[in-house]
Amino acid sequence: MAVTPPEQRIWWNEPIHKTELGWIVIAFLWGLFMFFFMIAWHFIGEQNLSTETYRITPQKYEAKVEAFAEQFKVAEEDGVPVVRPPAGEDVFILGRLWEWWPILELKKDQSYRLHLSSLDWQHGFSLQPTNINIQVHPGYEHVITLTPTEAGEFGIICNEYCGIGHHQMTGRIRVTE
Numbered sequence: 001m002a003v004t005p006p007e008q009r010i011w012w013n014e015p016i017h018k019t020e021l022g023w024i025v026i027a028f029l030w031g032l033f034m035f036f037f038m039i040a041w042h043f044i045g046e047q048n049l050s051t052e053t054y055r056i057t058p059q060k061y062e063a064k065v066e067a068f069a070e071q072f073k074v075a076e077e078d079g080v081p082v083v084r085p086p087a088g089e090d091v092f093i094l095g096r097l098w099e100w101w102p103i104l105e106l107k108k109d110q111s112y113r114l115h116l117s118s119l120d121w122q123h124g125f126s127l128q129p130t131n132i133n134i135q136v137h138p139g140y141e142h143v144i145t146l147t148p149t150e151a152g153e154f155g156i157i158c159n160e161y162c163g164i165g166h167h168q169m170t171g172r173i174r175v176t177e
């Protein structure tokens with residue numbers, strides 16, 4: 001038992017029990033397997049993220065997203081602009097306490113360059129139900145190429161705990177035919 005000291009002070013010279021040795025070997029081999037699969041997933045994984053990332057201040061990113069929303073705004077829902085950018089355009093979403101802003105309206109089968117950053121803390125961009133997950137950090141602008149293959153309404157939630165309003169941190173991407 002770990003709560004009592006070992007009977008022998010020099011405990012590490014005692015022979016190891018077969019069962020324990022078995023588990024150590026299994027854990028070691030599993031660790032090796034996982035290590036080499038980090039490399040393998042790069043080639044066979046279907047959810048590799050883009051590695052395109054830039055440094056940006058939260059103030060500059062906020063100004064960019066606001067200008068984008070202003071330019072392509074078509075409606076407003078509960079005070080949040082609904083933005084319909086032309087196909088192929090660079091599109092922007094920001095994360096902040098506690099919302100993903102603005103609402104995007106995209107066209108099916110068109111590719112967009114989706115930019116993501118945070119204005120305050122670290123957030124987790126999680127697109128549902130497709131289950132695309134990206135960690136979003138303040139100070140970094142991530143760019144992901146996104147091609148919607150299905151029309152409908154997709155929810156964005158925050159899956160990185162970010163304080164008292166975390167559970168209310170949602171957003172939307174709408175895909176039209």
Ligand SMILES: [Cu+2]
Nearest residue numbers: 123158162169
């Ligand atoms: Cu969050």
